[in-house]
Amino acid sequence: MLLSKSCVYGLRASLFLATRDNGEYVPIRKMSDKLEISFHFLTKILQQLTAEGIMESFKGPNGGIRLNRNGAEVPLMDIVLAIDGSQLLTECALGLPGCGTKNPCPLHDKWAETRDGIREMLEETTLTELAEKGMEENLRLTTDGGFDILFNDHEDEPK
Amino acid sequence: MLLSKSCVYGLRASLFLATRDNGEYVPIRKMSDKLEISFHFLTKILQQLTAEGIMESFKGPNGGIRLNRNGAEVPLMDIVLAIDGSQLLTECALGLPGCGTKNPCPLHDKWAETRDGIREMLEETTLTELAEKGMEENLRLTTDGGFDILFNDHEDEPK
């Protein structure tokens, strides 16, 4: 598995927030409902992201989470590093400690090249880019539906 | 983590066998000693690889494990598929089931491209290729040493 489940959930939630990036806080409960992720688990993940300064949180009524980006683009890499750390991009493919150009394993060169492909993708892809693409083409962020289902806010208030 | 620890150990052991590919069986105990991998754990991993027909085993004195390749090159992909399965190369980066060209997530296209880089590397790199490179340049397959330490067979027989 390339990314941990926590990281994948973190990415999905980040994309969700990027589609609603209007300064309002989104409650975690709403995100966990829409994205079908355990509320408490998502809470812990988002705590990591707010600790890293990628998001901002606010307690109480009308509170929740929002992106904290001051207009700057957020590359996927930021989320991955905050949750999974740099392991994926630094570690030897054969698990040998201290493997590098100086003292490489037989796979080092090829893996370094492949890894650069991953790094590039994560660095050059941004949340807004994907969020816009997702909204334009009505792609999905959940098991079932398109981006549109993320927006009908009142389905869960039957009264 | 890209590959599981089992898979990484499997790759290291496969490379070790590729350096000694003269038809003789290598005891697992020797491999686990040289590669600094738990004997029983390595045994289980090698059992998977022999079950897949990638290796052959033989019990009793002078028994052990050897590559079963009939002269054919073994791409790293074979080992990875046998141990970790195809997950890495088929799964959605955002963990959405059934994500594909028909019903993609916003990241699908970019991830598919990146993933092809990984696939290509694993398919085009072979055990013999890496084993030869390792022997020529005395690279390492262990924490400490170069390929050369894999060959002095008598250090562990002090009498």
Add this chain to the structure above:
DNA sequence: ATATTTTAAGACAAAAGAGTCTCAATAACC
């Protein structure tokens, strides 16, 4: 002040991955 809505923090449980141990089966050698 009290009740309500929300995040924060941490204990706890379940599942998966990693690693250990024991015993059985097979083959060789004496």
Add this chain to the structure above:
DNA sequence: GGTTATTGAGACTCTTTTGTCTTAAAATAT
């Protein structure tokens, strides 16, 4: 046959990841 060297198979333990639950803290509204 009996002993030894080896793989095979399965139970078992330990650790990490994933997921749940409970309580506290903060902010708002009445």
